[in-house]
Amino acid sequence: MSELKRLNTVTLDYTKCKGCVTCMKRCPTEAIRVRDGKASVMYEKCIGCGECVRLCPQHAKITSYDKFDVVNDPKYKYKIVMPAPSFYGQFNNLTDVNYVLDGLKRLGFDEVFEVGRGAELNTLATRILLNKENLPKPVISTACPAVLELIYARFANLKEHLLKVLPPVDITAKLAREKARKRGYKDEEIGVFFISPCPAKVYAIKSGMGVKKPYIDGVLSSGEVYMKLLPVMKLINSPENLSKMGVTGLQWASSGGEAAAAMRGKYLAADGIENCIHILESVENGTLNEIEFIELNACTGGCVGGVLNVENPFVAKARIRNLRVRFPQIANSLADTGKPADYYLTEKEDDENFAPSLDRATAFSKLLAVQEMYKTLPQIDCGLCGAPSCRAFCEDVVFGNLPSDAVCPQLERKK
Amino acid sequence: MAECVHLEYRVDGNNFVSAGTATESVKSFLKNMGVDPKDVRRVAIAMYEGEINMVIHANGGYAYADIYVDKCIITLVDTGKGIADIELAMQPGYSTASDEVRALGFGAGMGLPNMKKYADECIIESEVGKGTKVTLVTNFS
Numbered sequence: 148m149s150e151l152k153r154l155n156t157v158t159l160d161y162t163k164c165k166g167c168v169t170c171m172k173r174c175p176t177e178a179i180r181v182r183d184g185k186a187s188v189m190y191e192k193c194i195g196c197g198e199c200v201r202l203c204p205q206h207a208k209i210t211s212y213d214k215f216d217v218v219n220d221p222k223y224k225y226k227i228v229m230p231a232p233s234f235y236g237q238f239n240n241l242t243d244v245n246y247v248l249d250g251l252k253r254l255g256f257d258e259v260f261e262v263g264r265g266a267e268l269n270t271l272a273t274r275i276l277l278n279k280e281n282l283p284k285p286v287i288s289t290a291c292p293a294v295l296e297l298i299y300a301r302f303a304n305l306k307e308h309l310l311k312v313l314p315p316v317d318i319t320a321k322l323a324r325e326k327a328r329k330r331g332y333k334d335e336e337i338g339v340f341f342i343s344p345c346p347a348k349v350y351a352i353k354s355g356m357g358v359k360k361p362y363i364d365g366v367l368s369s370g371e372v373y374m375k376l377l378p379v380m381k382l383i384n385s386p387e388n389l390s391k392m393g394v395t396g397l398q399w400a401s402s403g404g405e406a407a408a409a410m411r412g413k414y415l416a417a418d419g420i421e422n423c424i425h426i427l428e429s430v431e432n433g434t435l436n437e438i439e440f441i442e443l444n445a446c447t448g449g450c451v452g453g454v455l456n457v458e459n460p461f462v463a464k465a466r467i468r469n470l471r472v473r474f475p476q477i478a479n480s481l482a483d484t485g486k487p488a489d490y491y492l493t494e495k496e497d498d499e500n501f502a503p504s505l506d507r508a509t510a511f512s513k514l515l516a517v518q519e520m521y522k523t524l525p526q527i528d529c530g531l532c533g534a535p536s537c538r539a540f541c542e543d544v545v546f547g548n549l550p551s552d553a554v555c556p557q558l559e560r561k562k
Numbered sequence: 563m564a565e566c567v568h569l570e571y572r573v574d575g576n577n578f579v580s581a582g583t584a585t586e587s588v589k590s591f592l593k594n595m596g597v598d599p600k601d602v603r604r605v606a607i608a609m610y611e612g613e614i615n616m617v618i619h620a621n622g623g624y625a626y627a628d629i630y631v632d633k634c635i636i637t638l639v640d641t642g643k644g645i646a647d648i649e650l651a652m653q654p655g656y657s658t659a660s661d662e663v664r665a666l667g668f669g670a671g672m673g674l675p676n677m678k679k680y681a682d683e684c685i686i687e688s689e690v691g692k693g694t695k696v697t698l699v700t701n702f703s
Contacts, residue, residue, distance in 0.1 A: 303593070428589075432582065504595075506596065507597065508631055511629075514595055
């Protein structure tokens with residue numbers, strides 16, 4: 148799992164990393180250490196939120212995604228591309244999303260299938276679920292994979308609160324792939340590609356989170372596709388009418404869109420990973436009982452804030468708002484797809500994802516040792532030792548990530 | 563004597579921004595220890611109510627957590643105005659919180675009832691004018 152995560156979230160450009168402690172200090176899950184003058188990620192703790200990518204002053208963090216060339220693999224006889232709603236916010240002076248969709252077809256895809264369609268179907272399926280009374284409230288959205296991983300790692304308590312509806316991207320891919328099969332293509336001849344705003348989605352899709360088998364063959368970067376698309380879009384005079392999405396799907400691009408679509412009133416939407424942690428703590432403390440639905444996005448602004456995008460999240464959000472006037476309220480319905488309600492639900496139990504814990508006695512004795520060691524340290528979290536906090540340093544020593552004779556540099560200096 | 567981890571926190575009075583940080587720290591410890599999520603939640607809810615009570619009514623105080631392998635004892639000690647009638651204070655909905663505090667969403671009168679409900683043992687000792695000591699014992703399943 149850790150290796151899969153290393154390959155599909157972030158890696159380091161060693162030539163650029165200067166060993167400053169910016170990423171280490173600000174990683175929300177304390178997953179980064181600076182060892183031998185270079186940052187390194189403890190992938191078992193990483194939730195793929197992208198904060199380190201955003202913050203690195205040297206731009207030394209390399210995000211993982213599939214290079215556009217994967218699309219040209221000759222084994223694909225029918226290629227489908229799926230732009231995220233946030234993708235439309237990347238373009239300046241865009242008056243009609245069909246320029247983007249038509250442009251994508253001209254890049255060599257046989258079909259475009261907007262993720263906003265899956266978003267609308269997710270919304271409709273969610274509304275049905277929320278009306279069932281026996282659901283533990285508040286229900287927490289599972290669309291943001293970084294938030295989902297955060298919950299797996301630190302909020303096992305909230306397991307029953309997770310929304311059991313597939314994220315829009317998976318619903319979209321499931322439908323698109325099925326449609327292509329009906330056209331007579333074999334499964335292995337169909338290429339399904341998602342234009343992602345963030346590396347968290349890359350890992351979620353590659354690891355098959357929530358689905359039995361991934362429906363998606365490649366996860367492309369919003370930024371890379373944008374660069375390829377610009378010159379092509381300039382050539383389009385009147386674009387083919389390809390969009391089949393409404394405001395409901397479009398507004399998923401930014402924070403609050405999903406929640407506002409899912410229910411009236413009693414919802415809450417928070418964005419930015421620290422804010423998300425705060426809200427989850429509150430749910431655990433039992434202080435958010437009046438709320439029925441919670442949407443959380445790890446990135447500031449929601450998906451428009453993803454680190455694979457090119458545009459500032461607030462600019463992208465404003466553009467998307469301006470595009471709204473051209474859309475119907477909703478353009479998809481459960482009746483149109485003709486699928487039963489459980490078609491849209493997560494396909495497997497998520498138990499395995501919750502962080503495994505040591506047996507309690509062992510964990511207790513280790514934490515006791517951490518606590519005893521912590522008392523001897525300066526408790527100023529200076530980061531000089533290469534761990535983000537004095538407590539993290541103790542944990543590294545006790546859990547064997549550092550040699551047992553490792554010494555705090557501050558104490559060393561005072562000798 | 564059984565091994566025990568002792569954690570100490572100062573809780574600031576009338577500071578609603580920092581309120582809950584002691585609870586969050588204890589919660590994080592219990593999670594790392596592999597305590598059943600249901601028990602962690604019971605500790606969290608009861609302790610959070612107690613912590614908030616000290617913030618609202620007692621101008622702060624101290625929170626202590628004594629964590630054993632099979633249980634945790636939370637002690638909340640303040641030198642505030644004390645509780646005149648503990649039995650009355652235990653009734654759901656009874657509250658002496660100010661309108662300002664209620665406007666912040668606190669003071670619903672569920673503090674003490676929730677502590678009793680979620681902890682296995684809840685001992686409240688209080689003297690008017692001197693302060694209050696709340697002891698919450700949670701046994702782990």
